Amino acid sequence: xxxxGTVFKYGSNVDTDVIIPARYLNLSxxxxxxxxxxxxxxxxxxxxxxxxxxxxxxxxxxxxxxREHAPMAIKAAGISCVIAPTFARIFYRNAINMxxxxxxxxxxxxxxxxxxxxxxxxxxxxxxxxxxxKTYQAQPFPPFLQRIMESxxxxxxxxxxxxxxxxx
Amino acid sequence: MGMTMTQKxxxxxxxxxxxxxxxxxxxxLDLVLGNDxxxxxxxxxxxxxxxxxxxxxxxVAIVPDHFxxxxxxxxxxxxxxxxxxxxxxxIVNYYEQGEMEMGIxxxxxxxNGLVAPGDCIxxxxxxxxxxxxxxxxxxGVGSTDMACGMATGTAWFRVPEAIRFELVGKPSAxxxxxxxxxHIIGLIGVDGALYxxxxxxxxxxxxxxxxxxxxxxxxxxxxxxxxxxFPVDEKTLAYLEKYAPKRLTAGTxxxxxxxxxxxxxxxxxxxxxxxxxxxxxxxLPSNAKALGTFPEVAIDQVVIxxxxxxxxxxMRMARRILKGRKVAKGVRCIVIPGxxxxxxxxxxxxxxxxxxxxxxxxxxPTCGPCLGGHMGILAEGERCVSTTNRNFVGxxxxxxxxxxxxxxxxxxxSAVAGRIAGPDEIGVRKEG
Ligand code: SF4
Numbered sequence: 001x002x003x004x005g006t007v008f009k010y011g012s013n014v015d016t017d018v019i020i021p022a023r024y025l026n027l028s029x030x031x032x033x034x035x036x037x038x039x040x041x042x043x044x045x046x047x048x049x050x051x052x053x054x055x056x057x058x059x060x061x062x063x064x065x066x067r068e069h070a071p072m073a074i075k076a077a078g079i080s081c082v083i084a085p086t087f088a089r090i091f092y093r094n095a096i097n098m099x100x101x102x103x104x105x106x107x108x109x110x111x112x113x114x115x116x117x118x119x120x121x122x123x124x125x126x127x128x129x130x131x132x133x134k135t136y137q138a139q140p141f142p143p144f145l146q147r148i149m150e151s152x153x154x155x156x157x158x159x160x161x162x163x164x165x166x167x168x
Numbered sequence: 169m170g171m172t173m174t175q176k177x178x179x180x181x182x183x184x185x186x187x188x189x190x191x192x193x194x195x196x197l198d199l200v201l202g203n204d205x206x207x208x209x210x211x212x213x214x215x216x217x218x219x220x221x222x223x224x225x226x227x228v229a230i231v232p233d234h235f236x237x238x239x240x241x242x243x244x245x246x247x248x249x250x251x252x253x254x255x256x257x258x259i260v261n262y263y264e265q266g267e268m269e270m271g272i273x274x275x276x277x278x279x280n281g282l283v284a285p286g287d288c289i290x291x292x293x294x295x296x297x298x299x300x301x302x303x304x305x306x307x308g309v310g311s312t313d314m315a316c317g318m319a320t321g322t323a324w325f326r327v328p329e330a331i332r333f334e335l336v337g338k339p340s341a342x343x344x345x346x347x348x349x350x351h352i353i354g355l356i357g358v359d360g361a362l363y364x365x366x367x368x369x370x371x372x373x374x375x376x377x378x379x380x381x382x383x384x385x386x387x388x389x390x391x392x393x394x395x396x397x398f399p400v401d402e403k404t405l406a407y408l409e410k411y412a413p414k415r416l417t418a419g420t421x422x423x424x425x426x427x428x429x430x431x432x433x434x435x436x437x438x439x440x441x442x443x444x445x446x447x448x449x450x451x452l453p454s455n456a457k458a459l460g461t462f463p464e465v466a467i468d469q470v471v472i473x474x475x476x477x478x479x480x481x482x483m484r485m486a487r488r489i490l491k492g493r494k495v496a497k498g499v500r501c502i503v504i505p506g507x508x509x510x511x512x513x514x515x516x517x518x519x520x521x522x523x524x525x526x527x528x529x530x531x532x533p534t535c536g537p538c539l540g541g542h543m544g545i546l547a548e549g550e551r552c553v554s555t556t557n558r559n560f561v562g563x564x565x566x567x568x569x570x571x572x573x574x575x576x577x578x579x580x581x582s583a584v585a586g587r588i589a590g591p592d593e594i595g596v597r598k599e600g
Pocket of ligand 1: 273
């Protein structure tokens with residue numbers, strides 16, 4: 001699987017309250033939530049983002065609440081991948097569970113600039129900045145998490161396990 | 169090499185002799201929690217799993233506490249969806265406003281006897297880590313985890329490393345668990361414990377009340393931690409005797425201790441005697457400053473409550489400071505007990521009367537202003553001293569409003585002073 005897109009770049013500790021503020025949590029449809037994605041940090045984000053675009057940010061991306069509305073809003077806004085040196089742990093597991101690709105790379109997160117065109121190969125974890133010509137290597141996921149991602153997220157994994165259990 | 173307390177609990181629930189940091193495991197769950205914000209997305213996922221029924225009707229808890237009593241039509245629709253689900257599934261621990269078991273999830277679950285030492289708990293709410301105060305492994309997850317947890321009674325975990333906080337000494341007057349945790353987060357930063365468990369040990373633990381421990385474990389997530397956990401001692405057992413007598417007599421709990429040779433990523437020694445009353449400035453819990461080291465900050469609002477500081481001890485402390493005094497002109501002081509039981513106790517002890525006479529708003533339990541939901545939203549440029557746990561941009565309202573995190577004594581004294589202040593500054597005598 002590959003993705004290509006334009007980069008939106010933000011700082012460190014981007015928290016779930018700016019990704020999707022609580023005042024919109026009375027919504028639970030992804031397409032509705034996407035309309036307010038990043039609104040308190042960058043009100044122009046929703047107008048500018050195109051399908052396939054890439055978020056690059058500083059450490060501890062997604063800190064704060066456990067709201068799955070955050071990765072849901074990002075995914076529904078069209079973002080194909082988030083790159084950061086580290087992710088807050090609940091955001092990390094939510095992203096895996098719902099199949100939003102995320103990659104950890106301190107180098108890529110530091111060097112890639114707003115507006116760059118970036119290509120990502122998820123199978124190898126290779127990140128290529130077409131604007132600067134530089135490439136970076138992100139940590140690949142351990143096999144167990146890859147299995148979850150390959151099943152289309154945790155639901156697919158649970159379903160497959162249930163089906164196997166019934167047969168046995 | 170030995171295991172940490174958290175690792176031992178996880179190993180036990182995964183049916184393994186031993187686990188090591190970084191290992192991915194699937195563990196059995198003792199409790200799966202959701203609230204009115206995180207449960208609706210989970211219901212859709214739960215349906216997709218095809219499970220049909222939850223794994224155990226007694227091991228699922230659903231608490232509609234964030235936007236309740238419903239603040240608008242959309243939140244009423246959300247609450248209705250989870251109510252119908254709970255009814256159809258026969259969920260035992262579903263509570264409605266006004267029921268004696270009702271309140272903010274992390275206040276009521278321990279109060280209702282649903283948490284005991286050695287438990288493995290997930291909750292679709294980041295402050296699920298609160299239950300570590302009782303020696304349980306408890307961690308916040310998302311709605312998909314909640315749904316799959318309800319379906320299967322299991323969850324996947326990456327076994328965490330631990331940071332050890334060796335507590336020594338005794339806190340000085342007016343210093344509470346809140347000051348201790350704000351101080352620690354100031355020390356290590358909002359990602360200081362990322363992916364790791366925070367294990368609190370040492371002789372200082374005995375000096376902390378159960379309420380202090382709940383407050384400290386509650387904010388482990390604010391340092392990026394997966395969980396915060398305390399050892400089980402006499403105070404823990406006395407708490408269980410009062411709130412979870414059934415688990416205690418049935419023996420359905422297990423006390424784990426970290427091995428002597430457990431490996432820690434780091435150890436911090438915290439001398440409780442040296443922890444000052446601490447205030448975290450906008451817009452991160454790690455912007456911790458000792459009271460008295462910053463220039464005057466005038467305020468518009470005070471909030472006392474939440475899953476961090478909404479317990480009876482917090483209410484008694486608020487009364488201690490506000491009784492016989494007046495909230496400063498121009499300041500709104502909002503006090504919200506964390507549960508119906510705490511609320512009733514406040515009425516019985518006359519706390520409600522004293523607070524209302526002092527000029528405070530006194531409300532039924534809800535998360536309310538803590539997440540900028542309702543019951544005290546801030547306008548542009550307004551400042552609030554709050555006993556809650558987050559002060560991110562826009563957390564309590566307008567993106568140019570400010571939240572200062574503090575303990576109950578500091579919040580209450582600030583309400584009287586009209587600026588951030590400690591109890592001494594408004595003439596309340598030191599404790600003891
Ligand atoms: S009181 Fe605040 S932090 Fe606690 S559960 Fe409610 S919204 Fe979350």
